[in-house]
Amino acid sequence: MTFDKKTIWITGASSGIGKSLAIALSNYDCKLIISSRRTEALEQVKQLCRNPESVYVLALDLADTESLPQLTEKAISAFGTIDILVNNGGISQRSPILETSIEVDRKLMEVDYLGTVALSKALLPHFVSRQSGHYVVVSSLMGKFSSHYRSAYCGAKHALHGFFDALRLEHEKDQIKVTMICPGFVNTNVARNALIGDGSKQGYQDVMTENGLDVDVFVQKMIKAIRKEKFEAYIGKFEKFGVYVKRLSPRLIHKLVMRSKVR
Template sequence: MRSNFLSATALKPPFSTAVVWITGASSGIGEAVALALARRGARLILSARRVDELQRVATLTGLPAADLLILPLDMTDVDSLPAHVETVRQRFGRIDYVFQNAGITQRSNVVDTDLAVYTRLMAVNFFGVVALTKAVLPVMLAQGSGQFVVTSSVAGKLGTKQRSGYCASKHALHGFFDALRAETYDAGLRVTLVCPGYIRTPISLHALGPDGQVHGKMDTNQASGMDPDTFARQLLSAVAQEKEEVYIGGAETYGIYLKRFLPGILSRILRKREGA
């Protein structure tokens, strides 16, 4: 049975008046998605750790105070997440979409990487995402509708040099959310996994090195990647169509198809490719 919310959206522009929670909203993909949704009339909850940057993005949205909530949070503080969900529910009464964009990457070979780096990557990229999902899930089940939009990566479908922990955390998201989709589809919930390629964001600047230090460099592929606003438009189109999985980027996304149909060729390409 179609949910009341998803049925209603057929009668008005996608996302109009929908309550949308965006994590990682202070920059990059999260910021671009927030601005695109604001233009479509959504009501937004903006979350990240940096309050000043959230306030900057909030101003750029142009939304009235009634349609906007700045909600700082740390994805690794999983015990605090249920209280944040209640704050959102009290403010807006429902949660229609959760766009999960918070994440960090790495630049280090396995042999050199401290275990603490892997722990940090999994805490932010996987366990934090799972914890927020579990906190939001009862709200969506009670209202009989809702959609989780989860930012994975091309690296969530294949493994590349110096990204071992990042790849592992993104691969894990696919297993978890494919299972969640199967469990909750008949209850009216939807799950969209998005695998970006190279998008022009600062994610490589904040990548973790072998001992957890910040990489501090903009990768060439990242700097020449897809514009975040273009990415956001394509993503929202896929979400409105309730696509289960979407690949957005340039030629690097073809690696996903090579992995599926010609894995040996992809393996040879990745072995010869330089790391960071």
């Protein structure tokens, strides 16, 4: 597939992967809708894009699912259609299960899972009516296997795979594509912004994230996977091989993750 003449909607576009993706895609002959909660930061991203006049800023909060149908209509009206929705918005978590309040679990599910599902369902009739559409979902390798101190995050990401695998099955007849992007460690602020057990932010970078893929390198690999319309893409350094190890032996991946330094 090509991005030329397409309209692409990116959530979580004010920083990290979403910001880098928006800037990279602005080099194509396409139109962009960029969303997050922070309008001012989105406006700054817009000005970094190659053709700011082809970028539409639309603030939204994935936790406010009731607002998403109306905002979806606003997004469609911006350029008349949407061809690709990149579900990138979300938050992470870093805390032991025993120290994690149920409110944190609920928050992760509300934002990372239910918010993404609600937005995708709001856009689905548009895709069906056009008999065309592509969902790109930024999951995680933690959506394929788990690790310490990320129980709520792993739960939400695993759930995304279940939902979007079903959506792909139900709507293949409507020419709707689904690509699950599964990052490993990427050097963004995801760890700094991750919630700890009481719901506050961790506030510091961890070693594995800091040593992860450069975000711009990651985005180029992500773009390649989207263009190829892959079902799933595992993007990272050595950690991406955990997906294949788990297929061979769940016990072995358990032992390998136990040995890893994840904090």
